Amino acid sequence: xxxxxxxxxxxxxxxxxxxxxxxxxxxxxxxxxxxxxxxxxxxxxxxxxxxxxxxxxxxxxxxxxxxxxxxxxxxxxxxxxxxxxxxxxxxxxxxxxxxxxxxxxxxxxxxxxxxxxxxxxxxxxxxxxx
Numbered sequence: 001x002x003x004x005x006x007x008x009x010x011x012x013x014x015x016x017x018x019x020x021x022x023x024x025x026x027x028x029x030x031x032x033x034x035x036x037x038x039x040x041x042x043x044x045x046x047x048x049x050x051x052x053x054x055x056x057x058x059x060x061x062x063x064x065x066x067x068x069x070x071x072x073x074x075x076x077x078x079x080x081x082x083x084x085x086x087x088x089x090x091x092x093x094x095x096x097x098x099x100x101x102x103x104x105x106x107x108x109x110x111x112x113x114x115x116x117x118x119x120x121x122x123x124x125x126x127x128x129x130x
Contacts, residue, residue: 031038
C-alpha cells in the first residue's frame with residue numbers, strides 16, 4: 001500500500017515554474033497575425049457577424065411589420081366596436097323615443113276620457129297639465 005507523500009515547497013515551486021514555461025511556450029507558438037490560417041478564421045468570424053447582423057435586421061423588420069399589422073387590426077376592431085356601440089345607442093334612443101310617444105298618446109287619451117266624463121257630469125274640466 002502506497003503512502004501519500006505531501007510535496008514540499010521546492011517541488012511545488014518547480015511545478016509552478018514548469019507550468020509557466022509551458023504557458024509561455026504555448027503563447028510563443030501562436031501563429032502571427034498575418035498568418036493565412038489566422039486571417040481565414042478572422043474572415044470567417046467577420047462573415048458570421050455580418051450574417052448575424054443581417055438576420056437580426058430581417059427579424060427586426062418582420063417584427064415591425066407584424067406590430068404594424070396588429071396595430072391596424074386593433075384600430076379596425078376599435079372602429080367596428082365604436083360603430084356597433086353607436087348603432088346600439090341609436091336603437092336605444094329610438095326605442096325610448098317611441099315609448100315616450102306611446103306614453104304621451106296614452107296620457108292624451110286618458111285626459112280626453114277624463115274631460116269627456118267631466119263634461120257628461122256637468123263639471124268644469126281642469127286645464128291640461130303641462
